[in-house]
Amino acid sequence: MGKRILIVDDDELVLIALQELLKSRQFEVVTVSRGVEALKKLDEEGFDLMILDIVMPEMDGFELCAKIREKPNGRKTPIIFLSAKNREEDQRRGLEVGADLFLSKPISPQKLLDLIAEVMGQDRG
Amino acid sequence: MKKILLPVQDWKIRKKLIFSSLLLVLVPLITVIIIGGMRFHQALKKTSEENLENLVAGLYALCKAQEKRMPAERWSVSDRDRVYRILKETISRIKVGESGYAYTIDGRGVLRIHPAKEGENILDARDSDGFPYIRAMIAEARRQGDGRIGTIRYPWMNPELGEIRPRQKISKFIYFQPWDWIISAGAYEEEIFRSLKETEKDLLLLLLFSLALAVTLTLLLSNLLTRPIRHLTKVTSAMAAGDLTQRVRVHGRDEIGLLGESFNRMASKIQEYTTDLEKLVEARTRDLEESREKYRALSQFLTGILESTSQYAIMATDVRGTITEFNKGAERLFGWTKEEVVGKRNMEITFVPGTDVEKAFFQRVQTEGLGDQEMERLRKDGSRFPAHSSLTVIAGPGGGIEGFVEIVRNIADRKALEKELRETKDFLENIMESSVDGIVTTDLKGKITYLNRAMEEMLKYPKAELLGEHISKIYVRGIQEARDIMDLLWAEGRVEHHEMEVKSKDGEILTILTSASLLEDDEGKVLGTSGIFKNITEQKRLEAKLKETQFYLVEASKMRALGELVAGVAHELNNPLMASQTMYQVIMDNLHEDCPNRERLAIIGRCNERIEKIVNHLREFSRQTESDFQPIDIHQPIENALMLTGQQLLNHNITIHKQFSEGLPRVRGDSGQLEQVFLNLISNARDAMDNVEGAKELTIRTYLDEEEDPPMVVASVRDTGEGIPAEILDKVFEPFFSTKPVGKGTGLGLSLCFGIVEAHGGRLKIQSKVGVGTEVQVRLPALSPRSKESADGGGA
Numbered sequence A: 001m002g003k004r005i006l007i008v009d010d011d012e013l014v015l016i017a018l019q020e021l022l023k024s025r026q027f028e029v030v031t032v033s034r035g036v037e038a039l040k041k042l043d044e045e046g047f048d049l050m051i052l053d054i055v056m057p058e059m060d061g062f063e064l065c066a067k068i069r070e071k072p073n074g075r076k077t078p079i080i081f082l083s084a085k086n087r088e089e090d091q092r093r094g095l096e097v098g099a100d101l102f103l104s105k106p107i108s109p110q111k112l113l114d115l116i117a118e119v120m121g122q123d124r125g
Numbered sequence B: 001m002k003k004i005l006l007p008v009q010d011w012k013i014r015k016k017l018i019f020s021s022l023l024l025v026l027v028p029l030i031t032v033i034i035i036g037g038m039r040f041h042q043a044l045k046k047t048s049e050e051n052l053e054n055l056v057a058g059l060y061a062l063c064k065a066q067e068k069r070m071p072a073e074r075w076s077v078s079d080r081d082r083v084y085r086i087l088k089e090t091i092s093r094i095k096v097g098e099s100g101y102a103y104t105i106d107g108r109g110v111l112r113i114h115p116a117k118e119g120e121n122i123l124d125a126r127d128s129d130g131f132p133y134i135r136a137m138i139a140e141a142r143r144q145g146d147g148r149i150g151t152i153r154y155p156w157m158n159p160e161l162g163e164i165r166p167r168q169k170i171s172k173f174i175y176f177q178p179w180d181w182i183i184s185a186g187a188y189e190e191e192i193f194r195s196l197k198e199t200e201k202d203l204l205l206l207l208l209f210s211l212a213l214a215v216t217l218t219l220l221l222s223n224l225l226t227r228p229i230r231h232l233t234k235v236t237s238a239m240a241a242g243d244l245t246q247r248v249r250v251h252g253r254d255e256i257g258l259l260g261e262s263f264n265r266m267a268s269k270i271q272e273y274t275t276d277l278e279k280l281v282e283a284r285t286r287d288l289e290e291s292r293e294k295y296r297a298l299s300q301f302l303t304g305i306l307e308s309t310s311q312y313a314i315m316a317t318d319v320r321g322t323i324t325e326f327n328k329g330a331e332r333l334f335g336w337t338k339e340e341v342v343g344k345r346n347m348e349i350t351f352v353p354g355t356d357v358e359k360a361f362f363q364r365v366q367t368e369g370l371g372d373q374e375m376e377r378l379r380k381d382g383s384r385f386p387a388h389s390s391l392t393v394i395a396g397p398g399g400g401i402e403g404f405v406e407i408v409r410n411i412a413d414r415k416a417l418e419k420e421l422r423e424t425k426d427f428l429e430n431i432m433e434s435s436v437d438g439i440v441t442t443d444l445k446g447k448i449t450y451l452n453r454a455m456e457e458m459l460k461y462p463k464a465e466l467l468g469e470h471i472s473k474i475y476v477r478g479i480q481e482a483r484d485i486m487d488l489l490w491a492e493g494r495v496e497h498h499e500m501e502v503k504s505k506d507g508e509i510l511t512i513l514t515s516a517s518l519l520e521d522d523e524g525k526v527l528g529t530s531g532i533f534k535n536i537t538e539q540k541r542l543e544a545k546l547k548e549t550q551f552y553l554v555e556a557s558k559m560r561a562l563g564e565l566v567a568g569v570a571h572e573l574n575n576p577l578m579a580s581q582t583m584y585q586v587i588m589d590n591l592h593e594d595c596p597n598r599e600r601l602a603i604i605g606r607c608n609e610r611i612e613k614i615v616n617h618l619r620e621f622s623r624q625t626e627s628d629f630q631p632i633d634i635h636q637p638i639e640n641a642l643m644l645t646g647q648q649l650l651n652h653n654i655t656i657h658k659q660f661s662e663g664l665p666r667v668r669g670d671s672g673q674l675e676q677v678f679l680n681l682i683s684n685a686r687d688a689m690d691n692v693e694g695a696k697e698l699t700i701r702t703y704l705d706e707e708e709d710p711p712m713v714v715a716s717v718r719d720t721g722e723g724i725p726a727e728i729l730d731k732v733f734e735p736f737f738s739t740k741p742v743g744k745g746t747g748l749g750l751s752l753c754f755g756i757v758e759a760h761g762g763r764l765k766i767q768s769k770v771g772v773g774t775e776v777q778v779r780l781p782a783l784s785p786r787s788k789e790s791a792d793g794g795g796a
Helices: A012-023 A035-044 A061-070 A088-096 A109-124 B002-010 B013-069 B077-093 B133-144 B194-241 B255-308 B328-334 B357-368 B412-434 B453-459 B479-492 B537-590 B597-621 B635-651 B671-689 B749-759 B785-794
Strands: A004-008 A028-032 A049-052 A079-083 A101-104 B101-106 B111-113 B149-156 B167-176 B181-188 B313-318 B323-326 B370-378 B384-395 B401-410 B438-443 B448-451 B494-503 B509-520 B526-535 B630-632 B655-659 B667-669 B697-705 B712-719 B763-769 B773-781
Touching (some): A049 A061, A079 A109, A088 A101, A101 A109, B013 B077, B013 B101, B013 B167, B357 B370, B384 B412, B438 B453, B537 B597, B635 B671, B635 B697, B671 B697, B671 B749
Antiparallel strands (some): B101 B181, B370 B384
16 A cells, blocks of 8 residues: 655655565655656645755755646645744744644654654545 | 418428427427416415505505504594504515505595605506596495405506606405405516516516527428439439439438438349340341331332333321322322322212222221232222222331231233133033033142043042042052053053943943043143043943843744754654664564563663654653743742752751741742753752752742833742853853763753753843852742733633
């Protein structure tokens, strides 16, 4: 049943770490480091969850999220923001552009996993 | 009575004595004699009369006896002759006095028995007055009756015997009726009284003798008395006349003798005194002569001056004010000539009438002997001028006032000059007084000689309290300040822009900018100093505030820059951190329980934790954590912080004092962040007091500081800890600056607090004194009720 998760972050280390974590939990993980690439991937296939960083070159997470929500197979996909930014307005904005959850780095791996499960469960329900 | 006595008082003693002794002797004597004489006279007279009466009575008896034997009717002639013979015998033997005799005469006037004219009828005999005395006698005898005795007195003269004047005769007669005989016996009264006369003569002699004796004795006695007195009188007169060498000859110890002795003593004394007096008088006379000479010389000298001075009016008056001297100057000044006033006019003519000035002046001079006065004087022509008068009293020998001397000057010029001077002075003073800056002058010793109003107001001392005081009284640095300024003045002659502190009367410290210079007279001699004091306290305060603000701004911008940097760093660290944590988890999940790498990996895990902590700290520092600004009561975060640390503080034996003000306005802030600030401050305080010996007290005081604009709510955290030395006090807000040992605290505390408070629009202030304690003030802008509402309403 492998759930497909897309992780978008310009930091390679983060990508790898998250990938490793999620893979160890039997998730299928696709990692991209740019918003453009993420959109391209979305055109090709759908995902069960998207984890987006915010601060990225060229296209930031908010823009990306908005764009994802425009796409037909992105409309309903749960999106989690995972960013170092944690200000009130960022959170607000995050939810405005359509994210389901806004998490700030760093976050404990276990907590992340729990929240992911929650979000994905929700969507299902 | 007095009128009689008074002249008596003037009689000489001799006269008095004589008079009195005479009186004493003569009066009784004469009285006795007179009275005795009178009595004797009377007695004699009476006796004589009685004798005569007895005589005639006896003769009557005889006749009666004869009659009885044989009444006359029965007489024969021989009987008659016999009777007559008997009778005659008896009668002729009778002698009354010298020439007096007895006789009988019958009623017809015939002499019956008579020594010479027997048988003669003398009825018509008349006495020398022509009075028919015989007839009278017979008539009277008959009238009287038988046996009754009568008296008759009549004057009788015997010219044939060569008598030239009548002598009084006295006769006593008795009537023998049987015979119609009048028996009469008579005699010259003077013969009767002859013995009396003899006695009288004797008495008179006695009287005279007594008189003489009395007078003589009196004279002698009076002499005895008066001689010494006269002698005394003579001597005293001589002495009174000037002969002091006279002395009384003293005899005897009676009163006069004693008087004489006393007198002599007195005379000696007087002589002594007189001699001394004479010597004294001589000396005095000599002195007097000398002084007279001097006076004469002086008088001449003065008159010379008097007359030669025409600039000054010199006048002299007598005690009543009449002018006695009036020099040329007075003539010139007052317009009167000497002849017009000397001896004729009173000083008053030179005074303006109707003022009391001269009255008071004269009285003052009379009391004190001399005096000056300025007043208006009057000229002859009625014009007036301002004058200066010096008046002296001329004292007489007895201390009384003989007169006055006055010197008068016209001071109109001086007055004008004075006026000008005064106006100039006022003008200058006005300038000085109206100056905004303080102006002070001192003498060479540094004592204040002048200060203007600005100075008064600046220092809040009344002028009187500072004049005469040393200038260092107002310097905070005291005498050293004064010395420093003086050194500068002496070196360069002036001081510009010297800054110093002065203290006002109520203890306020002011910062003054002073310019000073030396005051010199025309010759360049230094008289003192003059300084301008500009109050730059406010300026300084503003400067300090500016500096502080600058400091804060710099610090704030530093902080901000740093914050940004740190934010950047934290931000950068987020990802690797998360990656590390995630990988750690993955690996840990995949390691067998017994695998030794688990332990090793655990270390990496701890590293991750620490890194996270630091990153969080960094984020906090750079305010990457969210701020939630609300209107809050400052007491809330404080109470929260105390709640968390209360127990700990107690454990450290720290006493907490809360001095919260009620009704403080709210501030706009993040309660959590402010709580962190207070936690930090409290924990710093706790650490500071750890090693302190004495009382450990933490005082948190809140109040409103309305002096700032906008008003600030202040929360002050004060401890009694070690304190922070002044040198490092500036650095405490620097990040990573810590006095704590390595590992205890990151040194971010105060700098974090600074940042938080600054982000709240407030200010963190710190004050500290080593050994006393530290106070940190969190100052936040107070919210006015309006802004509070908007904050509430605005929300979201």
